[in-house]
Amino acid sequence: MSTQPGQHDVARCTNNESIYILNHFEALGLSPVITKPLSALGYDTPTPIQREGIPLLLSGQDLMGLAQTGTGKTAAFGLPLVQHLLGIGTKPASRTVRALILAPTRELVNQIAVNMRTFVRPTHLRVTTVVGGSSIGVQIRNLSRGTDILVATPGRLLDLVDRRAVQLETVKFLVLDEADQMLDLGFIHALRKIANLVGTPRQTMLFSATMPKQIADLSRAYLTDPVRIEMTPPGRAADKVRQTVHFVSQRAKSDLLKSCLGERPDDLSLVFSRTKHGAEKLMKHLVASGFSAGSIHGNKSQGQRERAIKAFRSGEIRILVATDVAARGIDIPGVSHVYNYDLPEVAENYIHRIGRTARAGAGGEAIAFCSPDQGKLLRGIEKLMGLGIEVAGGDPSATEDNSPVSEKKPHHRGQGPGGKGRNRQSDRNPRKSSHRKQASGGEIETGNEPQRVFDGDRISEKRDRPANANRPQKGRTGRSTSAKWRARRRRPAA
Numbered sequence: 001m002s003t004q005p006g007q008h009d010v011a012r013c014t015n016n017e018s019i020y021i022l023n024h025f026e027a028l029g030l031s032p033v034i035t036k037p038l039s040a041l042g043y044d045t046p047t048p049i050q051r052e053g054i055p056l057l058l059s060g061q062d063l064m065g066l067a068q069t070g071t072g073k074t075a076a077f078g079l080p081l082v083q084h085l086l087g088i089g090t091k092p093a094s095r096t097v098r099a100l101i102l103a104p105t106r107e108l109v110n111q112i113a114v115n116m117r118t119f120v121r122p123t124h125l126r127v128t129t130v131v132g133g134s135s136i137g138v139q140i141r142n143l144s145r146g147t148d149i150l151v152a153t154p155g156r157l158l159d160l161v162d163r164r165a166v167q168l169e170t171v172k173f174l175v176l177d178e179a180d181q182m183l184d185l186g187f188i189h190a191l192r193k194i195a196n197l198v199g200t201p202r203q204t205m206l207f208s209a210t211m212p213k214q215i216a217d218l219s220r221a222y223l224t225d226p227v228r229i230e231m232t233p234p235g236r237a238a239d240k241v242r243q244t245v246h247f248v249s250q251r252a253k254s255d256l257l258k259s260c261l262g263e264r265p266d267d268l269s270l271v272f273s274r275t276k277h278g279a280e281k282l283m284k285h286l287v288a289s290g291f292s293a294g295s296i297h298g299n300k301s302q303g304q305r306e307r308a309i310k311a312f313r314s315g316e317i318r319i320l321v322a323t324d325v326a327a328r329g330i331d332i333p334g335v336s337h338v339y340n341y342d343l344p345e346v347a348e349n350y351i352h353r354i355g356r357t358a359r360a361g362a363g364g365e366a367i368a369f370c371s372p373d374q375g376k377l378l379r380g381i382e383k384l385m386g387l388g389i390e391v392a393g394g395d396p397s398a399t400e401d402n403s404p405v406s407e408k409k410p411h412h413r414g415q416g417p418g419g420k421g422r423n424r425q426s427d428r429n430p431r432k433s434s435h436r437k438q439a440s441g442g443e444i445e446t447g448n449e450p451q452r453v454f455d456g457d458r459i460s461e462k463r464d465r466p467a468n469a470n471r472p473q474k475g476r477t478g479r480s481t482s483a484k485w486r487a488r489r490r491r492p493a494a
């Protein structure tokens with residue numbers, strides 16, 4: 001056999017004059033027991049992160065992977081994990097865990113568990129999940145039998161450790177998935193606590209779409225000589241997503257959305273709304289207008305969310321209206337369009353949102369609706385990605401009055417469909433501008449309602465927004481920022 005793992009597309013070996021073309025996954029060093037179910041899943045060729053990561057992880061190295069969702073990272077860490085666990089040969093003792101996978105939200109935990117259960121199907125290995133919002137009694141019972149692979153959100157896991165339902169000293173493999181999102185959701189202390197409870201020596205894998213300083217610090221503290229692999233530069237949206245923006249008033253957005261959706265009745269569309277109430281209202285409006293739509297957000301029970309995702313996945317409903325937190329971890333290969341009905345407050349969430357389409361190499365379209373007060377958010381997104389988004393409709397200058405922008409940098413924007421500026425790649429290093437302004441995990445409420453913050457396990461309430469929170473903010477001079485901005489623009493040039 002003449003192949004270096006990951007270097008050749010097809011590995012061949014000669015045996016009794018027959019030529020066997022090895023499954024590409026086998027060429028990476030995975031055993032046939034593990035690779036066998038992969039073709040049934042449609043995994044014929046390893047994705048780049050799998051080609052790079054699997055041989056490294058099989059060799060026992062720690063890994064820091066900068067990779068967005070949709071790159072195939074679950075199999076990249078999951079398949080070597082299964083192979084290592086099969087090598088142990090004995091069953092885990094009661095209330096112990098061999099491999100721990102931490103993820104920020106229930107949806108993502110469930111998604112990872114579904115993948116892992118498929119990978120372990122031909123083996124005796126057991127996958128258990130622990131997430132908030134589900135019966136802790138059942139989880140305690142499941143853990144009492146001993147677990148090969150535990151997929152968990154950090155909050156509920158610490159609860160169970162406190163109740164002595166599980167102990168983590170025997171963990172030999174630790175995976176921190178979507179680490180930047182865990183940071184956003186306030187899990188950094190929980191992560192440190194868990195990492196200190198987990199035994200050594202162990203193999204640790206950390207995956208993150210971006211690498212903020214705290215995550216870099218975390219990986220320095222808990223990973224040993226990790227190999228860093230970077231699949232897509234952080235801040236860059238999936239290359240296969242065609243991105244456009246419509247400049248449209250808030251009031252006209254629902255008509256525009258209906259018109260866009262009406263043009264593609266057979267497609268699966270995910271629509272992002274900023275607030276839970278907004279998502280619910282929009283979904284009801286779409287249903288009243290004859291569209292088959294559902295919604296997922298923090299006000300829905302776990303069961304309701306799962307039913308909505310299932311209906312969307314099966315095509316029973318064609319449109320899913322979602323908030324950021326609820327949509328995290330959704331992996332539905334057929335999503336062809338992502339609508340940013342409201343632009344996200346945090347630019348990085350735009351990348352996570354549009355990553356819901358163009359999964360596993362497929363193409364997809366991301367359509368943003370930018371109302372006059374959202375120009376600054378759009379510019380933040382373009383700055384983060386280092387490109388101008390193609391204008392599909394409306395007047396870009398309509399946003400200027402209400403949205404102060406940095407005067408230092410010219411604003412790059414496309415010239416219209418097929419125009420010169422389409423998805424221009426700027427020279428700027430997107431990583432330099434990927435600073436984070438606020439936690440992005442919470443779902444923002446409008447008006448003076450309590451702000452509900454979802455921590456992956458529970459929803460807590462903060463009533464810290466004043467009644468006039470939606471009005472322009474006043475600076476030190478007492479004038480509103482937008483008033484100052486207008487005044488500055490009226491001043492004649494020197």
Ligand code: AMP
Binds near residue numbers: 045071072333
């Ligand atoms: P992930 O980034 O792990 O969430 O995976 C994104 C999607 O890609 C999931 O639907 C996977 O089932 C799919 N996928 C992962 N690896 C492959 C592969 N080698 N070939 C085809 N699809 C894949």
